[in-house]
Amino acid sequence: MFRCSTIGFLFLSSLSCLAQISVDTSYTEESLVREVFVGEKTKLNAIHYQGSYQSIGLFETEHLEFPLAKGIILSTGKAKHAIGPNRTPNRSTAFYKDGDDQLDKLSGRTTHDAAVLEFTFAPAHNTLAFEYIFASEEYPEYVGKGFNDVFAFILTDLTTREEQNLAVVPGTSLTVHIDNINALKNAAWFIANANRRDSPWHDLLEYDGMTRLLTARARVVPGRYYRIKLAIADVDDGMLDSSVILKEKSFRSFDQPVLAKDTASIVQPSIVFFDWDSSELTEEAQAQLHTFAEQVLRYTPRGIRVIGHTDALGADDYNEQLARKRVQAVVDYLATLGLQGKVSLYRQSKGENEPVASNAEESGRAQNRRVEVNVEY
Incomplete structure (x- = not known):
């Protein structure tokens, strides 16, 4: 009896070591934005989510070296499918829900199963920033195939109505997706996760590839209202899930000197x-x-x-x-x-x-x- 109990304990312990990620989809969009994502006292209004409630949740990991410990996950499939180990190369979920018009325009194709989180805010300082990771089952097979899942962080100035997408490769104007960050292009920002030998996160995360922790950043006018749209969707079909994970308390504003020549200049890694x-x-x-x-x-x-x-x-x-x-x-x-x-x-x-x-x-x-x-x- 003692031997069986010991074996059982070791077996459960090994499972616990693997299951170091948890995803809870029971949270409301209000609590995720106010209590998880926003890192300072900020005027927030009109918090709205559109999509399957299986596609948004609270992401947490106990692994001390993973780039982020907690945050919001938005997925084209089931958010809980982010939980590793990575045993399935083509994890897919189709909800047969609508896509998003702005993501259609950005990708140049029809989108499906969009998960869209939006809210308005008034920053206290002149620079906005937050951190995130993009991960996808489309790596590596569909790199360079001409279509891919799409996501964007669309910031709208509600005074001027100007829009910009903040999900870009650091130091460039390239949007973040599998064709712009992979093993051959902007590879310093890419982590392969399809092969256990090559990735520290194979036993932790389901997706076959992921970016390193990236920063979205923009100049803003203190006190002015903006809308941020955090959106991700399948392109053309509902196959092969992708997710974006927004780091806990990373949505913040801070002051940087404004340059006369280039008010949009920032220091890139x-x-x-x-x-x-x-x-x-x-x-x-x-x-x-x-x-x-x-x-x-x-x-x-x-x-x-x-x-x-x-x-x-x-x-x-x-x-x-x-x-x-x-x-x-x-x-x-x-x-x-x-x-x-x-x-x-x-x-x-x-x-x-x-x-x-x-x-x-x-x-x-x-x-x-x-x-x-x-x-x-």
Whole structure:
């Protein structure tokens, strides 16, 4: 009896370790927006959701290293299907509900099963930002096929009626979808999740691919009312689910100096790459950091986090030290560009533990030999 109980306990414990994500679809849109998403006292009105109530919920994970611990999940299928491990390459749910006209226009095709969360707000400061992750079962098979699930964060100025989509690839005007962030394009922002060898989240999350934590950001006028539309939908058919996860309390406003020449300028994260077994900055990396430093000096960020990575070749201890050397090379160079004493620099090394591409091929290893430089506000 004791042996059976012990085995049962170990079995349940292993299941508990795998099931480190929970999704609760019982929350109202009011509570999700007011209590989960918005991170400061903000005037909120007209909170509205359209779509299946199985497609919106509270996302939580106990995994300490996952990019976000809690937030709102919006899905083209059942939100609870986000829960891993990833055993199904083509998880799909069709609700046969309507799409969305703006998403039709954005994708150039007919959308279905739209999940749309909207609310109006009046920011207290001149810059709006929030963090999110996009994940999809369409990775990797449908990359480059000419159609894909679509999502957008459409910000509307209710005074001027001007609209802009905030879901764009950092440093570009490209909308975020599987064709614009994948293993070959903007790969530094991509995490493969289809193969257990290549992903730290295979046992955690169902989807075959995901973005890293991205930031949506826009200039706003303090006190003026805006509407934000957070929307995702299937394109052409109801097959292959996609989701966007909005980080808890990340919806906020803060002040940045307004430049006379370009009031929309913001400091974008930077990723620099290294040659194999090297911590020397290439000319390209130096030019990239020079541009980054010029942007930082125009603003007053809270700090800069510099995170080093390597590919999987070599011993773990060696790669940890190599990642540290790469971080130090970046920090030292930023110091020469005038940031020393003006912005706090935080160092972190991950070694080979957080690949963004497969280490089985050189093209993937080249993407993993990187240092990420992120601005914190």
